[in-house]
Amino acid sequence: MSDLTQESTNSSPIISISDMSKWYGTFKVLTDINLDVKLGERLVICGPSGSGKSTLIRCLNRLEAHQKGSIMIDGVELHDRMKDVDKLRTEIGMVFQSFNLFPHLTVLENLTAAPMWVRGESESEAKKTAMFYLERVKIPEQADKYPRQLSGGQQQRVAIARSLCMNPKVMLFDEPTSALDPEMVSEVLEVMTDLAETGMTMLCVTHEMGFARKVADRVIFMDEGKIIEENEPNEFFTNPQSERTKLFLSQILQH
Amino acid sequence: MKKSIKKHISLLSVTAIISLFVSLSASAGESLDRIMSNNLLKVATSASWAPQSFINDDNVMDGFDVNVAQEIAKRLGVDIEFVTPDWAVITAGRWNGRWDMSVGSMTPTGDRAKVLSFPAIYYYTPAVLVVHNDSKAQSAADLNDKKLGAGSSSTFELYLQHDLTIDAVGAPAFTYDITPASILSLPTSQAVMDDLRLGDGVRVDGLVDALPAVNGAIESGYPFRVIGEPLFYEPLAIAVDKGDAELDAKIASIVAEMKAEGVLSELSKKWYGIDYTATQ
Amino acid sequence: MYADTVIADKLVHKPHFIIGLLVAAGALFFLFNITDSFLGHVLSPVIGDPASSGLYGRFVVAFMAALLLVINIVIIGFFPRKLQILAVWMELLLLALTLGIVFNLDLAFIKSKLWFMITQGVFTTLYVSAISIVIASILAIIGAVAKLSDNGFAFAIASFYTSLFRGLPLLMQVYIIYLGLPQLGYVVDAIPAGIAALSLCYGAYMTEIFRAGIESVSRGQWEGSRAMGFKFGLTMRKIILPQAIPLIIPPTGNQFIAMLKDSSLVSVIGVWELMFLSRTLGVKTFQHIEMLMTGALIYWILTIILEAIQSRIEAHYRKQRS
DSSP states (O other): OHHHHHHHTTSOOSEEEEEEEEEETTEEEEEEEEEEEOTTOEEEEEOSTTSSHHHHHHHHTTSSOOOEEEEEETTEEOOTTOSOHHHHHHTEEEEOTTOOOOTTSOHHHHHHHHHHHTSOOOHHHHHHHHHHHHHHTTOGGGTTSOGGGSOHHHHHHHHHHHHHTTOOSEEEEESTTTTSOHHHHHHHHHHHHHHHHTTOEEEEEOOOHHHHHHHOSEEEEEETTEEEEEEOHHHHHHSOOSHHHHHHHHHHHOO | OOOSOSSSSOHHHHHHHHTTSOOOOOOTTHHHHHHHHHTEEEEEOOSEETTTEEEOTTSSEESHHHHHHHHHHHHHTOEEEEEOOOHHHHHTOOOTTSOSEEEEEEOOOHHHHTTEEEEEEEEEEEEEEEEETTOOOOSGGGGTTSEEEEETTSHHHHHHTTOOOOOOTTOOOOOOOOOOSEEEEESSHHHHHHHHHTOTTTSOSEEEEEHHHHHHHHHTTOOEEEEEEEEEEEEEEEEEETTOHHHHHHHHHHHHHHHHTTHHHHHHHHHHSSOOSSOO | OOOOSSOOOOGGGSHHHHHHHHHHHHHHHHHHTOTTSHHHHHTHHHHSSGGGOHHHHHHHHHHHHHHHHHHHHHHHHHSOHHHHHHHHHHHHHHHHHHHHHHTTOOHHHHHHHHHHIIIIIIHHHHHHHHHHHHHHHHHHHHHHHHHHSSOHHHHHHHHHHHHHHHHSOHHHHHHIIIIIHHHTTOOOOHHHHHHHHHHHHHHHHHHHHHHHHHHTSOHHHHHHHHHTTOOHHHIIIIIIHHHHHHHHHHHHHHHHHHHHHHGGGGGGGTOOSHHHHHHHTTTTTTOHHHHHHHHHHHHHHHHHHHHHHHHHHHHHHHHHHO
């Protein structure tokens, strides 16, 4: 992992979005998005609900389709006739708000599924990787349990480990702590912070401003489908430029 | 006789379905060749028509028709197997080799002759008028303008409707001796008997059915009485699929042989107590 | 159902219900004239010879019958729920059996045929139904996936199939397959034809069950596996179907119970299953009522057994899901 950090500084962006727009029917959810992400960069995307932030990162592994502009991931353009979308998806990890673990498989099977079924790894090899990442998210002892036997925080850590097993170049987090009970938020954020320290490229949609301050290289504020403001975290929180950002920050920091 | 009836599906719907498809008939000699090469005669007959054909106490097929079929197989020198499809399925014809022959006391009516071939008549049954024991009727004339029952599309119903034609050689002529006010037509003649059993005039005042069947019912305790002489004699034939003249000829000669040797008479006496192989 | 925390007065103990029932039952018994019954004879010290007791006797017997009924209901009303269910079941069963006795059945004859009805009839009914439900399930999976797919051909074929086979009476399908196929040159025997008809018909109905089962697996499962690079087929096989099947099995069990009875339709093409034997075994001796009642009882007992198994299966999957 660490070698990725070093090459990140002067390489071309791993994600490059230009003039991208998306509609649901006639409703425009994303408007003229321009964003470059370099390898090893850590972005936090925030904004009020309905601002299009989740839609934006779901476009990046083409769970959603965009209609205008372009998205390039690691030199591959996403479009509706692309042949190798599955290969691309194996290189982008995605963590969902609702975990989306497979309830009929054990924790270990959840982790070995993709390496074995998609990459054709041997069972022993896949298990070794799986146990390595379960150690990383600090729940190796839960390997043989089923997801429903775990707490929400533990499930989300399994989901993170599951994505890491495919050794992705980018990790996308779609509100990973929003569905959790408050006392479980910190254990998930801790794992994400550890992950950031390994140099993983991360795009996180979250309202956890403490995490953003500590981990992010850049914070992006979105509203009504547009990127309103983009800055490094210290500047973003202490000196927001637009009125909307100020209003949003005052609302979420009040509590 | 052996009504079209039997089961709940009318012959009409079956023939309607069949008419959707093209007909393929057997070519000359094909059926006989199949029987001889398989060493097996497949006979279609009813399983619910005692004493002609039924499942006996040992749970195998038995009865007059069954014995006749077994005798034919013996004389052909082949084994025999019975299949028991719906009566309407048998009379609809176009068997496509599913079975080779029907020994089912089938009346060779004009309509059936369009789809089946009747190589041999093997006996005749008298059709009789039957009333409940409590009835005061003494002759057919007493039942004029009453409600009489018969199995649907059976020759008995056709007789009551004054619409019966039997175009078979040797069948005696008959007259329409009775004109009912209305006809109770039920899917099986059994159901008609059960209705008459309820009492004189409860659901029906009398019925027309085959004498063997009526005798069977009376033996089983049905309170019935036969009135007067038989209304008509019905020739009953062996049926095969159309188109194999060799098989037709073979069956005709075997049945003639059985008649001449008195085997048919014996079987008739065994099952009916009377020799039905000739009209009186 | 939803049980309230407050206990309401029992309906069967409310005066207006008791009086109303007494009047209604009394009127009904009076109308049907049950004077010449067992009860009438018991009451003969009061009303004299039941046959000549006239309207007075008819009224007394009807009133007494209604009174007994109401007392019985009121007493059962005091029982705890489980005992209540048992008592009502027993009484209804007794009533049904009494009706059976009225038919004056020949038990010795039934006994002589029972074993054959089970070894030949029940066995055939069960194996025809079992094979059919397996084939129907396979058809239903294919049909359901086709109906959910974006492929126009697959959807068109699947929806045509379900529309056609749900649109025709099963009996007609049996005939069409048995009589129609030979016209096209394929002569099928009665049992394969029957199995084909049952499978195709139930496959069409079960397509909807399977479709609903597949659709009830949350969207997140699709996204989760697609996001990991699983292709459609792999997602379906490894992720969606294993989760859909626990939802599909209980209604499939119900279909099997229904099929057990619908399989009686193949008796028209001469398959010696339970219905066929019920109709034919009593013919020789005019004891068809005996055989029909025996067949009916066997079907009922089979259904009770299968429903018991079914409810255990349902409980099993309910437990697994929670």
